[in-house]
Amino acid sequence: MRFDKVVRNKLFGLIFAGNAVECVYCGKTYRKFLHEGVKSPAFKKYKVAGGGYKLNVQCVNCGSVDRSRLLYLFFQLRTNVFKQKTDLLHISPNKEIANGLIAPTIHQTVGTIEPEMYSEYQPVYMDIQEIKYPDQSFDVVICCHVIEHVDDDEKAMREIHRVLRKGGFAVLQVPLALNLEKTIEDRTLKTDKERKRMFGQVDHVRLYGLDYFEKLTKAGFRVVPDNPFTNKWMDEKSLKRQALDPIEDVIVCFKD
Template sequence: MKTSKKIRNKIFALINPGKKVYCLYCKKTYRKFLHEGVKAKVFKTYTVAGGGYKKNVQCPNCYSVDRSRLLYLFFQLRTEVFQKKTHILHISPNKEIAKVLCEGKTISHVCGTIEPEQYMEFNPVYLDVQKIGFEDHTFDVLICCHVIEHVDHDDVAMREIHRVLKPGGFAILQVPLALNLEKTLEDKTLKTDKERKRAFGQVDHNRLYGLDYFDKLKNAGFRVVRDNPFQNKWLSKEELERHRLDPIEDVIIAYKDQA
């Protein structure tokens, strides 16, 4: 991040003291958070959860966003990873949540990525999600968020994720998800940045998932559950609003059931 932007964010933090919003990563509170995200028309047109530009979502101190706070709360409140021995494969991780998981006494955390140089603090291994270099049934939990919309063969990636999970394990597979689009938008003939940005919202995305995303996961062998913190009342409404989660974003959990 540029120094000028850092200074601006520091000033934002100073002029917005308060208790209305809370960052559970750095434990700071403010009157409001920073704006964050990518502006693209397609995100609005299709009501995309986990994508687009949002007001009041980014912590001015540690830069956590709603998506990463959602995952922290999910692991804390809805799983036993901090209580039970858990072997996790975390693909191209969000750094805030990776740090928290690495510190978990019950967790052994493997960071896998095609860009190891970007993740040196997590002792990364080189890993392409379309060809995961681990044996079948290796991990209890696999986290692969905002990755498979970038890869060429998402069906292969989904099957690979299923393969390396232990039976009874689960994967967290967040993607930008268009809530009023039945069928995923995908067009391999789009080559320029401008074309991709217009069609999928981001220049490096290969598709924009619609509701058939869940069928794709089922076809790879998963049982899919969507867990929404507001609908399923993880915390009181007031508390959830302090975390500035997005009410339309579910956690997408793909279970590999025991045979």
């Protein structure tokens, strides 16, 4: 770890010393987590799950955020990936999640259009609009906060469905606007400023509304959102200690 990061972590460790929250990745406990996220009027207006600026989100030590802790806990508590042999395709991963899924049972293939960013995982160059793997190659696909950047999202969804084995599932997280029926998409927007205003972030090409689920269904998936608060797969104390966001579901997409 770089020296300035060590000093920063020590300093914040002292300021945030406590035992109210706990990071599932590094095991450290704090009074609270750091704030994190993009301050975006669009995300606020449309009540976007999995995006935007929030308090009590980021681990002081390892940098994990609530959405990555949610996914690790999902894989640990709701799936068999740590118990049985699993071929997993992880697309442009969040590194905490990728590291959390390094286990003897899991063969993790990292696919990305930016291999230089993921050299520690021996990545495979991959455009998810055209995945270079045969049909039914993987038991699990994870694609978190990627599809909102991709031009032809419906093609990407069909490709993910195609490379999944029957009986497998994909976790397809996006920033999801809960106050928006229909996805906002406008190909004519050219500037960063326009995209930030409409989609919440300069590098997003749309802002998904609740019709995201219909798009996934159209691609062939059976979509079952899984929320630890409403489905009670963690007790209240643990939910609070991991500082998960009650409005964020794990978007689980099965190939039957």
